[in-house]
């Protein structure tokens with residue numbers, strides 16, 4: 001991380017871009033599960049249908065100025081909106097601070113930004129939309145080519161196919177315990193990384209999902225047949241694997257050296 005290159009003005013611009021992307025993530029989270037277009041029409045208040053003016057659409061600021069309420073009907077606006085904007089901006093700023101303005105930084109930012117709507121939609125609706133993961137796989141492969149040429153693309157393809165095939169096998173063996181959305185999300189994770197990092201990501205996802213599942217069973221809050229959505233665990237494992245997978249793998253292998 002080179003602090004010399006991270007002058008404050010650049011950080012502000014990168015943060016603002018992150019907030020705007022976060023605003024679009026809110027559109028995805030609301031509209032994709034409802035099968036609506038993400039580019040048209042303009043955003044409306046879900047309570048009264050009031051069309052939002054541009055001043056009601058400024059990330060974070062509008063929520064603060066409006067006091068978390070619709071300007072027309074005074075219905076409460078969900079905390080999810082500023083939260084998604086802030087988390088998305090943090091993802092973009094983190095990618096910039098860690099990787100700078102490089103293709104690696106672009107891949108890091110794009111991957112984590114795509115994981116935000118995946119997590120929120122899966123938690124609420126128990127689906128992972130193809131309209132995020134399929135373009136995500138294509139984008140991941142394109143950025144792999146930009147970073148590492150044909151060899152980079154092959155590694156990303158191998159990682160995506162490997163992770164996708166693994167969860168396909170899990171889905172078949174568990175007779176539907178794993179959904180098609182999880183399979184495509186795992187493939188997207190691979191497309192944005194490479195075999196070692198996706199291996200760490202998948203391992204961490206299963207570990208985290210298993211621990212939370214066991215804890216839920218033990219506390220009696222979930223019965224065995226109540227499914228816990230796996231997307232958030234894949235997103236968490238995928239993010240850690242993508243950013244620190246190589247270090248974690250090196251550390252783990254050194255234990256046996």
Ligand SMILES: [Zn+2]
Nearest residue numbers: 045048070073
């Ligand atoms: Zn309203």
